[in-house]
Amino acid sequence: MNYLFQRLAMAVMLLLAVSALTFGGMNLLGDPLFNILGPVAADTSNPTSVAKIDAAKEKYYLDRPLPERYVRWLGDMVTGDFGVQFSSTGEPPVTNLLKERTPRTFQLLVLAQFMATAISIPWALIAAARVRRPTDRISTVTSFLLIALPNFALGIILKYLLGIKLGWFPLTYTASDPFFSRLHQLILPALTIALPAAAVYQRLLRTDLVTTLQEDFILMARSKGVPRRRVLVRHALRPSLFSFITVFGINTGALIGGSLIVETIFRVPGLGSAIVEAILREDFPVVLAIVMIATTTFVLVNIAVDLLYSVLDPRVRR
Amino acid sequence: MTPRRGGGRARGLIALMAVAGLTLSACGGGDAADEPADEPATQDTTADTEAPAEEPVTEETLVEETIAPEEDLDPVFGGTLRYAIEADVDGLNPTRNSISAPGYVILNAVFDNLFVYDENDVAVPFLAESGTPSDDFKDWTVKLREGVTFHDGTPLNADALLVNFSSLRSSALPALAINPFFPPLNADGTDPGIEKVDDLTVIYHLLDPQAYFPAYLTGQLGMVGSPTWLEAALVDPTLNQSPVGTGPFVFSGRSEDSVTTVVRNEDWWYGDVYLDAVEFMPVTDADLRVELMLNAEIDALHTTHFPSIDTLEAEGFKQVIDETGEESFGMINMAVPPFDDIRAREALALAAPIEQYQLLINEGLGTRANGRFVPSSPNHNADVVQVGDDIAAAQPLVAEYCAERGDETNPLLATTTCTDGKINMELQWAGPSVVQSRIADILEAAWSEAGFNVTRQEIPQDDHIAQVAVGAYNVVTWRQFGAPEPAVDNVWLLCRTIGAISLNWPRNCDEARDEVLLAAAASTDPAERASLYQEAEQMIADAYTYIFFNHTRWSNAFADNVYGICDRMLPDGAHARCYSGGAGDLSTVWMQ
DSSP states (O other): OOOHHHHHHHHHHHHHHHHHHHHHHHHOOOOOOHHHGGGGGGTTTHHHHHHHHHHHHTTTTTOOHHHHHHHHHHHHHTTTTOOOOOOOOOBBBHHHHHHHHHHHHHHHHHHHHHHHHHHHHHHHHHHHHHSSSSSHHHHHHHHHHHHHHHHHHHHHHIIIIIIISSSOOOOOOTTTSSSHHHEEEHHHHHHHHHHHHHHHHHHHHHHHHHHHHTTTTHHHHHHTTHHHHIIIIITGGGGGHHHHHHHHHHHHHHHHHHHHHHHHHTTOSSSSHHHHHHHHHHOOHHHHHHHHHHHHHHHHHHHHHHHHHHHHGGGGGG | OOOOSSSTTTOOOOSOOOOOOOOOEESSSSSTTTOOSSEEEEOOOOOOOOOOOOSSSOGGGEEEEEEEOTTTTTOOOOOOEEESSSOOOOOOTTSSSSSOOHHHHHHHHHBBBEEEEEETTTTEEEEEEEEEOOTTSSSEEEEEEETTTTTOOOOOOSHHHHHHHHHTTSSSSSSHHGGSSSOOOOOSSSOOOOOEEEEEEEEEEEESOOOHHHHTTTTTGGBBBHHHHHHHHHGGGGGGSSOOOOEEEEEEEEETTTTEEEEEEETTOOOOOOOSSSEEEEEOOOHHHHHHHHHHSSSSSOOHHHHHHHHHHHHHOEEEEEEEEEEEEEEEOTTTTTTSHHHHHHHHHHOOOHIIIIIISTOOOOOEOOOSSSSSSSTOOOTTOOSOHHHHHHHHHHHHHHHHHHTTTEEETTEEEEEETTEEEEEEEEEOHHHHHHHHHHHHHHHHHHHHEEEEEOOOOHHHHHHHTTTSSSSEEEEEEOSGGGGGGGGOOOGGGGGGOSTTTEEEEEEHHHHHHHHHHOOHHHHHHHHHHHHHHHHHHTTTTEEEEEEOEOOOOOOEEEEEEEEOOTTSSBOOOOOTTTTOOOOOEEEO
């Protein structure tokens, strides 16, 4: 329990640090007034416009010191209020945007991680079972190719081959479609994220499996006549999963980053495309909200990974 | 503008006499680009067109339909049309949001206009029953049809028009295009621009004689929203995303950047609507729109991308092509040095690589523009030819300018106007955009050779337009004009639209030109109007504030199973104008 509290305390510190840095960075870099008022923000010679500028500053607390604004924002944020978008066409609550977009990105990432896991484990088992044989060498080349290939290039290739040439998958995502249609539409983007991740997982798992397969307990199992496949899956796999799980957790952050591009390529209106647009428009509340969601997700996944370590090996808890 | 019904797979090619427009959208960006045309469009336009300098075009090349035969086919109810538009829009409230071509595609489904263009580009009553001018054309009495209700059950009446007008007048950007033509609000807050006569009648009071005022009512000013909804939207601006009109389709749902859905209005006052629903999907990439069409994932699209139009034609899709809308051009801010000096502007125009633009950007497919009107337009001035491709003629002008005014300050760049005998300038465009960057490359190469130090500035489209609106630019690439009724385009040209925030973007105030333009707007004599517009064209060319590249070619393309395109008949029995720019009417469309 003490271990869990330590991890949670570290997570809270991390979230505070990220939020402070992001809040400071966003507020120092741009002028949000322009997004709230449009051209009026630059019309400082006109008394009517100046009145609007002053009113907007007061309304959005832009006339207050940065630390005060940060504390206000933080206080609202922990109660689930992310504020309103900086927009000249209204003040839609950021939570509306998050409610709409977060499930799409999470579906995409969960599907991608599921696919990456489903691909990498059998792939690593096969490669480890045939270590230094042609199958393993082909596997190595393939995994390096997938790791080296940027995901935007992979996305375009997959889209062309599986979407345009073979017509197996839709080229675009439509939010109004039924759930299973949308799931079908997410397969190509998820595969684009999953394949490089699967290659990384496979490389690590294969290496650990090869090492584990040289352990005495494996030799013992083999000498008892346990079939090779059973030895791999039942005896070697579990103790070889440490690196896999570590990278699985750490990679969550990379996948969230990768989804920015993939969502754009496949026209999935999720958090990735929202944050890109928000950065361009200097819509700080949206940027901050998405950064916090991404960071929180990353932290939670890694806490879960840490907890999983202790399940796999109770010595970690000490 | 009825699609021809011919035989087999052959595509009919119909020359259309009518050229009218719909949306006036000023837009940062060249037309050949696959750019989201998101911007402050604030009115409707009419279409006039322009042609290549050497090779006059016929109207066949300007507006055409490639619609497959539909004989012996009766419309059927049902189906969901998926329509890929080039960009999403900020909001769907015609009285609050700036509406560009993709916005009009959506709003035309939800709203009816007081007036619409017929196939001869005459604005005729639609939601209005009549429009009657005073003798001096400064007052227009508009009477509404009786018994029409909005989708939320609110009745259409004069009070509804008053609420619409008030909401528009108090908006941030759309008002900029409306207010210059109406008297300012009274001190007590009442609006002298509109007067209620009875429950179904209002009078619009204009500042100037406007013989073609109904043309204004074919656009944003004439789209009528439910007053109940508009008043609620003033309190809760998020409602700007959920429009309520009287149109053939009822707004159903919207997921920004993904899909906006409208469903059939079972009780549309004007008749049957065939489609169950229409899904408008913003797809900013022109190539992807075509791929989606080829993959049958969508049923319709619009595009200004020349190669896409070519592909769609090669694949045999039905297309309505319209070149009568906006023009693409370079635009110069003459309010500040160095381009407050006509020598600098003329040098820039002379050095503009017009031929290269046609070849490299438009792939030889575009129609070159010399001004706002096509040769077939009576308003076209054949004597006006866009200069360009003459670097040798530009260089002495640059040298002369720098010798005389090279020590002044370019406030935008905070440098002297000249360095080492070259004029310092900024070229700004909306991005990120591959095509716009290519355009910048071509322009920069030619202008550098002529003696300009070009500082490149690519910024998001919203910022780009706002910068232009407040005059924080030297030179930009732009897309604009093309109103079917040229008087509607006066908003871009009159002195009165210059201010801290201008719609006369180049800030070129020419009182003599204003007189000519306003006289043309007041005239009902076609010969006199033509003469006046020709005179204005010469004045525009003489100022060197625009460097015209080409006419935007819009294609509205449809899958084989889509029928009833451009079939709307108007109350007076005439055909409605088909597609104009990127938008048209979907009330008659059906699918098999």
